[in-house]
Amino acid sequence: MALRDWQIALGQLVEARSAGRDGMSVREALAGLELDDAERAWLEEVTGTRGFALTSYVPRWWREARVGCSAPLTLAALGADARARVQDYQRAVPNFTLFFAPEGIAFLAYVETLPVPGHVHAVARFERAMWNLKLAMPSMSAPVPAVPKEAPLVRHPAAALIPFEVPPELLLGALLQGAPLPEPTTEPHYVLVAPGLPGAWRPATHDEARVFLACEPAMTLHALQSLSGASPDIVEDLLFARALMWGAARRAESEAAMAV
Numbered sequence: 001m002a003l004r005d006w007q008i009a010l011g012q013l014v015e016a017r018s019a020g021r022d023g024m025s026v027r028e029a030l031a032g033l034e035l036d037d038a039e040r041a042w043l044e045e046v047t048g049t050r051g052f053a054l055t056s057y058v059p060r061w062w063r064e065a066r067v068g069c070s071a072p073l074t075l076a077a078l079g080a081d082a083r084a085r086v087q088d089y090q091r092a093v094p095n096f097t098l099f100f101a102p103e104g105i106a107f108l109a110y111v112e113t114l115p116v117p118g119h120v121h122a123v124a125r126f127e128r129a130m131w132n133l134k135l136a137m138p139s140m141s142a143p144v145p146a147v148p149k150e151a152p153l154v155r156h157p158a159a160a161l162i163p164f165e166v167p168p169e170l171l172l173g174a175l176l177q178g179a180p181l182p183e184p185t186t187e188p189h190y191v192l193v194a195p196g197l198p199g200a201w202r203p204a205t206h207d208e209a210r211v212f213l214a215c216e217p218a219m220t221l222h223a224l225q226s227l228s229g230a231s232p233d234i235v236e237d238l239l240f241a242r243a244l245m246w247g248a249a250r251r252a253e254s255e256a257a258m259a260v
Contacts, residue, residue: 005033013047017056018063019090063095063103070104070131074111076175077123085111105131119171119181122164126201129160129193133200151246152218153235159194159243161204161212168203196242207234211244218247 075082108128136158165184192204207229238244
């Protein structure tokens with residue numbers, strides 16, 4: 001018996017049971033490992049013990065706790081389907097971390113791929129954008145040198161614009177209070193997530209959304225001013241919120257962050 005293969009075997013069996021993949025054959029899980037028949041038989045037997053069940057339950061419980069603490073709004077938006085979606089996520093995405101933020105971001109990315117109502121996708125994108133911004137904040141503390149204003153405008157790498165089919169304040173308030181959800185409207189509503197905003201987010205106007213979306217990958221100030229509704233005040237507000245930045249400043253900020 002190779003100790004490494006023995007450890008791999010136990011780890012694979014615990015992970016499979018923890019994720020709810022009980023249908024996976026033990027022999028299939030152990031294929032390719034250097035174990036003799038007696039060792040394989042013992043592993044098959046141990047998977048039916050109470051101790052093994054408890055050992056498998058702990059990582060499942062801890063993973064559910066990480067998701068619950070990292071994506072509360074999305075779980076509220078999923079409603080009665082939340083527990084089943086978390087279980088599906090654990091089966092589909094192998095356990096890869098012990099930390100809250102990576103687990104939450106992975107779950108939110110998973111939810112975005114599901115055939116769920118539009119407001120669930122919007123809330124998941126919002127929570128993921130907030131996590132991405134929070135994780136990027138330490139790298140954005142380094143000073144960035146001044147740049148010429150004739151440089152093209154680009155989106156800040158930690159900024160995001162999320163469309164909602166209902167007013168976001170009403171939706172988020174309903175989720176937090178457990179109240180009935182508002183009805184969808186004919187016009188989209190936008191939320192801007194950016195590092196320069198108080199609380200990191202606020203509702204955005206349609207003109208702000210148009211300007212923000214135009215700056216991918218980049219847009220000169222002159223070209224932006226030709227857009228309908230793209231007034232100098234809107235561009236200035238987006239720059240102040242750090243939703244947009246001058247392209248040269250983005251390169252400088254990236255280089256400063258790499259040097260930290």
